[in-house]
Amino acid sequence: GAGVSQSPSNKVTEKGKDVELRCDPISGHTALYWYRQSLGQGLEFLIYFQGNSAPDKSGLPSDRFSAERTGGSVSTLTIQRTQQEDSAVYLCASRGGAGNTIYFGEGSWLTVV
Amino acid sequence: SQQGEEDPQALSIQEGENATMNCSYKTSINNLQWYRQNSGRGLVHLILIRSNEREKHSGRLRVTLDTSKKSSSLLITASRAADTASYFCATYRNQGGKLIFGQGTELSVKP
Numbered sequence: 001g002a003g004v005s006q007s008p009s010n011k012v013t014e015k016g017k018d019v020e021l022r023c024d025p026i027s028g029h030t031a032l033y034w035y036r037q038s039l040g041q042g043l044e045f046l047i048y049f050q051g052n053s054a055p056d057k058s059g060l061p062s063d064r065f066s067a068e069r070t071g072g073s074v075s076t077l078t079i080q081r082t083q084q085e086d087s088a089v090y091l092c093a094s095r096g097g098a099g100n101t102i103y104f105g106e107g108s109w110l111t112v113v
Numbered sequence: 114s115q116q117g118e119e120d121p122q123a124l125s126i127q128e129g130e131n132a133t134m135n136c137s138y139k140t141s142i143n144n145l146q147w148y149r150q151n152s153g154r155g156l157v158h159l160i161l162i163r164s165n166e167r168e169k170h171s172g173r174l175r176v177t178l179d180t181s182k183k184s185s186s187l188l189i190t191a192s193r194a195a196d197t198a199s200y201f202c203a204t205y206r207n208q209g210g211k212l213i214f215g216q217g218t219e220l221s222v223k224p
Contacts, residue, residue, distance in 0.1 A: 031210060042216035056211055102212050106155040
């Protein structure tokens with residue numbers, strides 16, 4: 001596609017429920033990133049994919065968080081048993097080559113009530 | 114911990130003035146990038162400066178990089194109200210391939 005697409009744009013969920021956030025990167029981009037941003041804060045790195053593998057998942061906050069990428073394209077970030085502290089904007093980005101610009105989606109705003 | 118640290122955290126200026134934001138980082142890098150974010154949503158790439166470059170211009174933006182001091186600055190000249198946003202620096206290393214962001218500078222340009 002023309003840009004990085006994320007869905008849903010906004011999600012309100014009850015504490016304890018599972019949520020899935022989807023990212024569709026720019027066509028042909030091999031690298032894909034997930035970041036989390038809490039209100040008024042900087043971006044917190046979660047996980048990085050190169051193709052379908054995740055060489056760096058060091059930023060995932062707990063084992064409730066997981067991500068996968070299939071076909072070298074779409075990625076899904078899953079948060080199980082959501083907690084209120086999971087409320088944040090989850091941003092996805094993709095990159096076409098080493099050292100090149102990273103392009104961001106508009107983010108998925110998650111609110112856990 | 115985050116690689117980049119920005120200063121100031123917040124900056125308020127009048128339209129027409131110049132805005133300077135600084136970024137410091139801790140480890141060696143391949144390049145440093147500046148991004149802009151409006152209203153807490155997606156980030157827009159502004160400019161990339163490679164580790165072997167010292168200065169780069171793009172329109173009203175001027176970025177400098179001092180690898181000996183591990184610091185960079187972003188200058189926006191003749192600011193406009195539309196420049197109001199948060200600005201982030203991010204460092205990229207080929208080893209690992211991830212982009213690490215600072216905490217950002219919130220710029221407010223008053224008309």
